[in-house]
Amino acid sequence: MPDFGDHVDNTIFSQILEMDESEADRDFSGPLVLNFFDQAIETFQKMEEALAEKDLDTLSGLGHFLKGSSATLGFNKIRDSCQVIQQYGHQLTVDGSTEPDENVCLQKITDALKAVKVDTKELDKAMKKFFEVTE
């Protein structure tokens, strides 16, 4: 198992890798991860649009959506940022208490979106290396 640091939960990700035909032929995990990053980029775009329109509800939904897939693959850092977006989209803090100030929520979401984009880019690079994909 390669070391992705705290980007990836190895136990979960290795379960995904186990479904590959072989280590040489990563026909399952390879396209899947590729798909995920496509999905992520698409979601980030939608989030930017929703952020511009200050649409917290949509933001929450988008956050939840990407949280699901990132969690499934064990991409914990991305998952955690999405959790922030999901919560603050519902005007809740990460531990469930209410956050009445919309602006605070939007700011938190903005920060989280920024962070998750950086994390995603980093992980994408590492994954491409792992799958030996040439850009």
Next chain:
Amino acid sequence: MATLQRLGSPVNGNGSGAATGDHNTPPTSLPPTPPPTLALAPSSSTDPRSHPPDLALLFDLIPLPQLILSPSCAITRASARFLADWAVTVDQCVGRDLLSFLQAHLQPLGDPTGHIAASIDDAISSRAVRTTKAIYRHTSSWIARIIPVFKEDELLAIVTEWRESPVALADQELFRPGLSNDEAFRILVQAVKDYAIFLLDTNGRIATWNTGAELLKGYKRDEIIGQHFSVFYGKEDLDIGKPGMELEICLREGRVEDEGWRYKKDGTRFWANVIITAVYKDGVHVGFGKVTRDLSERKSAESRLIRAYEESEKLKSDFLANMSHEIRTPMHGILSACSLLIDTPLSERQRDIVNIMEESGQVLFQVINDILDYSKLASGSFSIKSDIVGVSSTVASVVRSVQPTLPPAVHFELFLSPELPKSVQGDPLRYRQILQNIISNAAKFTEKGSIRVRATVQEEDEVSYLILTEVTDTGIGILEHATALLFTPFTQYDITTTKQYKGTGLGLSIARSLAELMEGRIGYRPNPDRHGSIFWFTARFKKIKNLEQIQDWRQRGFNPDGSPLEVPSAGALVRASELAASASTKTLLLVEDNVINQKVMLGLLRSLGFKNTALASNGAEAVNMVCGKPAAYDLVLMDINMPILDGHEAAARIREHGIRVPIVAMTAYALKGDRERCLEHGMDDYIPKPVDKQNLIKTLARWLLETRDYRLPPIDVSADNSVVPASDKVQPNVEVTDKQIGKDGDTPVIR
């Protein structure tokens, strides 16, 4: 013998040989008769006009020192030249035995008579001319030609002709027969073909060259004399200045020996053994002597040997690895099947039999593990892993596991020093293995009293701890004569015949090897307080550098106490295979909105054998599909948070239609209340997301294999149309499947 006389008269023209005569005989014209003792061959003069001179006269006048000997080696005649050169008179030699004459007149150095006599004998027996070795007289050396004179078979005389050669002053000291010392050594060195022996001057330039050097290194003498000896060295050696270093060491120590690659004239290399000796003359350093041997053959034999050895080692460890797998797999199978059988309804007799099977199986498994471990340790292919070890927790865990086997009159005492580090780096499995071995031994051999397990820090340095673990029991102890063999493999100490110690006798030996691999030691001493034993061992563990390493262990599949995180128990293995067997006949419905998650779940299900899985992307679609084909699906896997219609709602709607298909919720919710909510909405079970494979297997097996099919008519026909289905209502899995910390705490299935 008459003495020779000079005859003034001219030679008789008759052609006869030289006449002899004495004073008293008047000159006659009698043809001269040769004296009876002189048998000369007829004159070899080819000149018919020459008058053969008087033989005696001739002999006398020959300008060679000559002696004529009788067949018995007595001197019968001496030439004038001989008498003159040797400064002897006729009386002194004629009539005397040659050898005694020589002895008297030679420098008393060595005994020449031996070889002269040998030469004479040789000449006589071979009827040929022989030359003697030199004998020394004053400042000269003389050699003699031995000429035997035969007439048919009779030896008539021996003529000896002597030749002188001046001896060089320098050799005067070496008046020994044969070669001089220098010459002898020179020939020796030159002739040797197997060793390159040559001299270097004080600067390392080649001064001499022998045949061996020429053969070995390829250079001819004139090509190499004057060159520096570093010309034989390779680039690496030249880079580090090896030749110079060697001369330096040689001067310091007197000699230097080296083995290494040397290069021939044609560029090929050979493995050489080289000895260089510093040469001194009169205390002054004049050069170096070098002897080089070609060891290429030996070296290649060495590397062939090493390769063969490595190959056989590889074969051995491959064999071990394969055997290990081949043996353990069916063992697992047997044990799994056994434990399953025990769970089924059995008659008492059957149960007894199965218990025996299981116990024997366990012992056999232990024996196999011991043997495989031992082989691995013995072949040196055992490696200690580096993981996180929780010393205290491991000790406690082992004690707990041995507790059930204790006789009722024995209790455990556990002393864990407060200084013990919480977590350290080491091999948790192997640490546990040693503990298990020693503690279970103590349990086996203690009838009453206590077993005290104590763990302390014996040593600590900057990077590691040396942990001492002692197990003191009040058991039967060990007889003195048996203590020496305790840790030796294949020896078991069994004090009574009634106590059957099951095992290979390898346990302690393995424990010792493991302890040593962990840079520790193991030992025994008798319990001083009471009858019993103290087994102790030490092991070195590295200190943990940072927290990240602790988090790592979660991903490695083992708890710090050495027990595995996920126990694919015997049951699980069988479940998985049964599930796979029936999976091809089952149709599942997966309800999941995120494409990524869909793919993962489908992949997971496929790997379990489910080839026909339908897909719905949201709750509404799911309801339509299920209600549209009420009996189509064997099980529904339902995600909770979905757009349009979420999982709860979908499940409720399906139930409203009276469809009892098992619905398993996939939920990311961690809060207790959320799980219960699933059940309220009509779900039958839930598994947390991200979905864990083992968990999925367990859940699917429960609902697909262990539950009566919902499509079958109800068994208990009761009057009231209770909504409660005849299918067993199974209690869902309540455990916290934080899959990392595996406590396989199954709640029993209610039937």
